[in-house]
Amino acid sequence: MNNKLLKAIQTIEKRFGVEEHIFRDEYSLIVSPGDVVEICRLLRDGFGFDMLSSLTAVDYWPEGDPRFHVIYQLYSIENNINLRLRAPVSDDNPAIPTIEGIYPNANWHEREIWDMFGIKAEGHSDLRRILTPYDWEGHPLRKDYPLGYEEVQFTFNADEIDAKKPYVKE
Amino acid sequence: MVQLQEVTLDELKHLVSDRAIQGETMLLNMGPQHPSTHGVLRLMLELEGETIINCVPDIGFLHTGVEKNMEAKRYEQAEVMTDRLDYLNTVGNNLAYCLAIEKLVGLDVPPRAQVIRVILAELQRIGSHLIWLGTQSLDLAAMSMFLYCFRERELILDILELVSGQRMMTTYIRPGGVWRDIPEEFYDAVQQFMAMFPTRIKQYHGLLTKNPLFIDRTKGIGVISAEDAVAWGLTGPSLRGSGVALDNRKTQPYTGYEEYDFEIPTRTAGDVYARYECRMDEFWQSLRIIEQGLKKLRELDGAPVRSSNRKFVPPPRSELGASMEALIHHFKLWTEGFDAPAEYVYMPVSSPRGELGVYLEGNGSNKPHRVHWRTPSFVHLQALPVLSKGLLVADLVAIIGSIDIVLGDSDR
Numbered sequence: 277m278n279n280k281l282l283k284a285i286q287t288i289e290k291r292f293g294v295e296e297h298i299f300r301d302e303y304s305l306i307v308s309p310g311d312v313v314e315i316c317r318l319l320r321d322g323f324g325f326d327m328l329s330s331l332t333a334v335d336y337w338p339e340g341d342p343r344f345h346v347i348y349q350l351y352s353i354e355n356n357i358n359l360r361l362r363a364p365v366s367d368d369n370p371a372i373p374t375i376e377g378i379y380p381n382a383n384w385h386e387r388e389i390w391d392m393f394g395i396k397a398e399g400h401s402d403l404r405r406i407l408t409p410y411d412w413e414g415h416p417l418r419k420d421y422p423l424g425y426e427e428v429q430f431t432f433n434a435d436e437i438d439a440k441k442p443y444v445k446e
Numbered sequence: 447m448v449q450l451q452e453v454t455l456d457e458l459k460h461l462v463s464d465r466a467i468q469g470e471t472m473l474l475n476m477g478p479q480h481p482s483t484h485g486v487l488r489l490m491l492e493l494e495g496e497t498i499i500n501c502v503p504d505i506g507f508l509h510t511g512v513e514k515n516m517e518a519k520r521y522e523q524a525e526v527m528t529d530r531l532d533y534l535n536t537v538g539n540n541l542a543y544c545l546a547i548e549k550l551v552g553l554d555v556p557p558r559a560q561v562i563r564v565i566l567a568e569l570q571r572i573g574s575h576l577i578w579l580g581t582q583s584l585d586l587a588a589m590s591m592f593l594y595c596f597r598e599r600e601l602i603l604d605i606l607e608l609v610s611g612q613r614m615m616t617t618y619i620r621p622g623g624v625w626r627d628i629p630e631e632f633y634d635a636v637q638q639f640m641a642m643f644p645t646r647i648k649q650y651h652g653l654l655t656k657n658p659l660f661i662d663r664t665k666g667i668g669v670i671s672a673e674d675a676v677a678w679g680l681t682g683p684s685l686r687g688s689g690v691a692l693d694n695r696k697t698q699p700y701t702g703y704e705e706y707d708f709e710i711p712t713r714t715a716g717d718v719y720a721r722y723e724c725r726m727d728e729f730w731q732s733l734r735i736i737e738q739g740l741k742k743l744r745e746l747d748g749a750p751v752r753s754s755n756r757k758f759v760p761p762p763r764s765e766l767g768a769s770m771e772a773l774i775h776h777f778k779l780w781t782e783g784f785d786a787p788a789e790y791v792y793m794p795v796s797s798p799r800g801e802l803g804v805y806l807e808g809n810g811s812n813k814p815h816r817v818h819w820r821t822p823s824f825v826h827l828q829a830l831p832v833l834s835k836g837l838l839v840a841d842l843v844a845i846i847g848s849i850d851i852v853l854g855d856s857d858r
Contacts, residue, residue, distance in 0.1 A: 280840060299791065304790075328681055329679070330803050334807060335816075353676060356697050407858070408505060
């Protein structure tokens with residue numbers, strides 16, 4: 277294991293008391309959502325994690341408690357090390373503090389997890405939907421959101437299916 | 447009936463300046479049906495005369511819910527959807543996804559398959575850069591470049607068709623190896639391409655590199671410093687044009703890239719022209735890698751191209767008639783698939799555009815719990831306002847070309 281990474285993890289563990297998860301040499305720290313901003317700032321300024329590779333979320337509905345995990349994938353160009361933060365977020369009005377002030381490219385990623393999971397980024401400068409239309413209802417990547425499908429129309433049942441469709445007919 | 451709401455200026459007020467609300471500057475909608483936005487990208491521009499005060503990108507017109515769909519399919523079924531994300535880098539997408547699966551379940555890939563993967567990924571890189579070069583120069587009014595580039599790309603698509611049967615949506619790379627061994631004609635086809643392409647690169651240089659019209663439109667346009675580029679998460683040639691030599695093929699080598707001898711071209715100017723030069727140099731580096739790959743491939747003639755781990759990789763067709771066990775494995779894998787542990791991995795690879803990362807999480811079943819695509823186009827597009835501020839609308843067209851976006855990649 278890289279010394280720099282070890283040092284970063286030890287510092288965070290000492291200051292914030294986090295849990296560690298290792299799989300295939302990938303290090304994840306399970307942190308409290310309230311600490312994310314401070315940890316990110318510490319990692320960027322103190323340990324050279326200058327790039328936010330990816331920011332996403334996972335839904336563990338129905339068994340998961342807390343329901344969501346928000347995942348921050350950080351990368352340090354100088355030391356060539358990866359570190360992942362996971363912040364568990366509960367189902368009740370899910371929210372995380374924004375890290376836009378530390379990594380500007382978190383802006384769209386946080387809009388995406390608002391759009392897809394309904395997890396609000398508090399203090400975000402422009403929290404609108406990004407991938408779905410602005411009048412969309414629901415958050416598609418939640419596990420309780422049905423996948424949906426379109427019935428295939430053949431000549432014998434075209435009218436029957438047409439009647440069920442939501443668009444206007446003259 | 448579905449009620450359609452209209453977006454009013456009130457909702458976008460925080461994005462534009464006060465002057466726009468008073469009507470002093472003009473709000474102009476560019477796209478989604480604009481040829482130079484390279485797909486269905488909509489930009490809301492705030493203009494003063496022809497100068498861009500602000501640019502607000504609007505994406506999602508090509509959102510197909512691939513991440514959601516993949517959760518409902520088995521690991522090997524979901525692979526066909528990866529081609530359709532970044533349709534100019536289909537082999538690279540398959541590669542990223544298969545590498546993520548292999549990392550998650552701990553599957554080894556035989557060396558011959560790795561070499562085939564590298565050669566195809568680099569051919570695809572050249573193909574993708576050809577599209578970029580063609581469309582970028584078309585946007586800057588060099589019509590003939592577009593035709594030349596597509597002519598050469600056709601040869602790459604022919605090679606892909608030769609190995610996989612498909613020109614674009616190949617799905618040739620599979621978890622644990624590749625679909626089948628390459629045909630004997632592959633060597634000749636690639637060698638012919640390798641013999642022809644260097645002269646073509648020189649022709650492109652002759653047409654563009656010292657062309658005063660091209661230089662006027664690209665030098666000093668869309669400048670981004672190395673610090674800003676890193677902060678905005680730019681990767682690939684867009685970052686290397688600002689002087690940061692970051693490439694996942696070097697930093698976190700995958701599928702055997704550490705055995706190849708190649709360089710990461712960089713420039714320091716950080717403008718459109720620098721990004722152009724980086725990509726043009728990458729043509730040469732990709733050719734170098736393919737040449738080394740062909741040599742390795744010849745040495746490995748006859749070696750297996752799929753892992754022999756029958757719990758994840760179906761046995762070859764020839765075994766089915768002779769071995770009961772092979773038949774059982776075949777049946778199990780094509781009806782149930784394989785299970786992956788309830789763990790998570792992140793697999794970054796270097797796509798022609800930048801870092802393509804797959805976050806893959808299993809839940810112990812044969813379907814992924816979550817697949818997230820960290821796509822370079824998505825990240826690059828949000829830096830567009832930074833790149834274009836204070837420039838002319840015509841420059842914006844050059845910048846969109848230079849960050850090389852694919853909307854299928856960004857909208858997923």
